[in-house]
Amino acid sequence: DAGITQSPRYKITETGRQVTLMCHQTWSHSYMFWYRQDLGHGLRLIYYSAAADITDKGEVPDGYVVSRSKTENFPLTLESATRSQTSVYFCASSEYPDSPLHFGNGTRLTVT
Amino acid sequence: TQLLEQSPQFLSIQEGENLTVYCNSSSVFSSLQWYRQEPGEGPVLLVTVVTGGEVKKLKRLTFQFGDARKDSSLHITAAQPGDTGLYLCAGDNNDMRFGAGTRLTVKP
Numbered sequence: 001d002a003g004i005t006q007s008p009r010y011k012i013t014e015t016g017r018q019v020t021l022m023c024h025q026t027w028s029h030s031y032m033f034w035y036r037q038d039l040g041h042g043l044r045l046i047y048y049s050a051a052a053d054i055t056d057k058g059e060v061p062d063g064y065v066v067s068r069s070k071t072e073n074f075p076l077t078l079e080s081a082t083r084s085q086t087s088v089y090f091c092a093s094s095e096y097p098d099s100p101l102h103f104g105n106g107t108r109l110t111v112t
Numbered sequence: 113t114q115l116l117e118q119s120p121q122f123l124s125i126q127e128g129e130n131l132t133v134y135c136n137s138s139s140v141f142s143s144l145q146w147y148r149q150e151p152g153e154g155p156v157l158l159v160t161v162v163t164g165g166e167v168k169k170l171k172r173l174t175f176q177f178g179d180a181r182k183d184s185s186l187h188i189t190a191a192q193p194g195d196t197g198l199y200l201c202a203g204d205n206n207d208m209r210f211g212a213g214t215r216l217t218v219k220p
Contacts, residue, residue, distance in 0.1 A: 033208070042118075042200065042212035043155070058207060090154050098143050098204040103154025 003027075006091050006104035013081050014112055021076045021107045023091030031094045032074040033058075033101065034066065036087040043090065049074055050097070081111045115139060116203055116211035124217040128190055133214040135201030136183040142204050144184050146175055149198040149213070191218045 004025040013019045025032065030051050035043040045058030047066040055066050063085060065077045074093075078085055088108050092101040117136045125131055135144070143162045147155035159168050161177035161184060168175045172195075174187040188195055200213045 035210070040212060043202075043210035045207055045209065048207055056207075059209070092154070097207075100145060100157040100160060101147075101155070101202070101208060103156070105153050 004091060004093055004102055004104040006089075006107050008107060009105070010108050010110075012110045012112060015081060015083060017081050019078050019081055019109070021078075021089055021091075021109070023074045023076070023104060025072055025074075025091075025093040025102075027093060027095070027102070028071060029093035029095050029102070030071070031097055031099075032068065033092040033094075034064070034074070034076045035090045035092065036060065036085075037090060037106070038087050046076065046089075078109075081109075083111050085109065086111045115205065115209045116201055118199075118201060118211035118214050120214060121212065122215050122217075124219065125191055127192055127218055127220050129218075130187070130189050131191055131216070132185055132187045133199055133216070134183065134185050135211055137203060138182065139203070139205055140181050142181075144177055144181070144204070145202045145208075146184070146186055147200045147202065149200060155198075155200055188216075191216075193218045193220050 007022045033048040034046040044060045049055045049068040088106045090106045091104045119134050145160045146158045149155040159175045164179045164181045166177045172189045176185050198213045202210045
């Protein structure tokens with residue numbers, strides 16, 4: 001089925017570990033986004049990508065790394081996880097920069 | 113500081129009541145979107161407003177974009193328990209920024 005898939009759905013990791021969250025979309029949308037959602041802050045943009053091999057920082061990029069070698073995949077890596085990165089992470093895609101966003105169902109990450 | 117301020121943060125009402133939630137900013141947006149999010153899922157688009165003063169209706173939901181394209185409102189008529197969820201506004205400001213949301217609970 002067409003859509004946007006995030007994996008894993010839940011992840012528990014320890015402080016200092018590297019962890020990668022995966023995002024795959026089947027629409028061939030040019031734009032992909034990573035948001036984190038925390039109580040009281042809503043959705044905050046971490047990184048986005050306009051096309052393969054093009055990425056840009058969002059509002060809260062520190063501590064995160066992204067890559068986009070293929071249009072359909074946009075993995076998010078926490079190089080050395082911290083407790084403050086405990087959150088729900090959402091990946092989204094859109095056809096154009098101001099088009100409606102299509103979201104995955106999120107990854108709930110807990111850093112202990 | 114949020115670019116988009118949503119109010120109220122929480123709202124609990126009885127089935128059949130009307131309600132309005134607000135999305136305000138000091139910035140001008142080329143477009144503004146409203147999403148609804150249910151627990152354990154990602155947000156889903158309800159509507160996009162583009163023109164200042166624009167009003168869009170989606171069944172019992174009425175969306176309005178302010179004349180200056182800095183604010184928006186969502187009015188729900190005769191709310192139902194199925195309307196329960198987190199309502200998020202998002203504005204296009206070079207990238208898509210979200211408000212913190214209004215968590216609506218409609219009690220039967």
